[in-house]
Amino acid sequence: MGPCHLLGVHSVMLIPLTTPHGVAGVLVLGSPERVCTEDDFTFAKEYAAHATYAIDNARLYREAREAISLRDEFLGIAGHELRTPLTALQLGLQRLIRESATPGDPTRLSKWVATCQRQGERLGRLVGDLLDVSRITSGRLPMVLEEMDLSALVEEVAARMGPELEKVRCPLVLKLQSPLPGRWDRSRLDQVLTNLLGNAMKYGQGRSIEVSAMATPEGVCVRVRDEGIGISSEDQARIFGRFERAVSERHYGGLGLGLWISRQIVTQLGGHIRVESTQGQGSSFTVELPRWVED
Incomplete structure (x- = not known):
């Protein structure tokens, strides 16, 4: 039946x-x-x-409600993140006006100039990330390909971020095979390396950071490894998403765009990016690229 x-x-x-x-x-x-x-x-x-x-x-x-909620949350975070360096920049400029009005220690004047410069650079990076979201979403992320040495770029980024590394007391170890010639977009790879090294500083808890670069049979490989808080296996699956982060923005800040933008750039250059991490034992981000990217 x-x-x-x-x-x-x-x-x-x-x-x-x-x-x-x-x-x-x-x-x-x-x-x-x-x-x-x-x-x-x-x-x-x-x-x-x-x-x-x-x-x-x-x-x-x-989905529309979720998108609106995500947009409103992002706008709130973006407003806060943009306001922080803007406020610091305004205060620094006010202090410079007072310092320049009366003769004083030129060292203090240089200190405030450097502070304004750092905050201006931070503001520029945030605005650049917001513009990149629009470019990537519309499929118009520009790439300017040129022959370059990847190892030299890593050294340049490390030198530029040296003062920030010293400020958070993160020793930096470079293990570079040199030269590593190839054809890539220099400014976009600079952006990727800056994002990865910036994350390592933010979550590295003042411990050592290692950046290595080497040739592989398929092309080149760059790895940024820290000994910080690490990322859970559940969060590793989503941190490359737009506006995603593995920690609260209240404690660490940020727009949640760096890794998403980095993945878009690496993918457009024909490569891929991955993370290996254990909570409490640090994280390792690896970028693999073909040597010669065609237009």
Whole structure:
């Protein structure tokens, strides 16, 4: 005896609820008294179409609410992140005006100039990240390819970030195979390396950071390793997403864009980026690239 007879159903129709994103379910209609007719089937299909439309609208509504919530959260974070260096820059400029009005120690004047410069650079990076979101989303992230030495670029980025490394007391160890010639976008790779080294400083807890670069059979490999807080296995799957982070922005700040932008750049250059990490034992970010990228 079949299940329909056990339920007292004489005839059953099964209509899939097919949305543009796949099958959302199955509409089951049955009768305990008679065999379903062609008219019944036509009605069932029409009913299923309306049900599918309602389900898809509910999904779109939920996604729209989530997108609005994400946008509002991001705008709040972005406003805070932009305000911080802007406020520091304004205070620094006010102090410079006072210091320059009266003769004093030129060392103090240089200190405030350096402070304003750092905050201006930070503000520029934040604005650049926001512009890159628009470029990437519209598929218009520009690439200017040129022949260059990747090892020399790593040394340049490390030297530029030296004062920040000293400030957070993170010793930097470079293990570079030199030269590492190739054809890439210099400014975009600078952006990737700056993001990765910046993350290592932010989450490294004042411990040693190692940056290595070497040739591989497929091209080149750059690795940035820290001994900081680490990333859980659950968070590793999402940290390369837009506006994502593995920690609270209240404690560490940031727009949650650096790794997402880095992945887009590396992918556009024909490579890939990955992370290996254990909570409490640090993280290792690896970028692998082909040597010669074509236009």
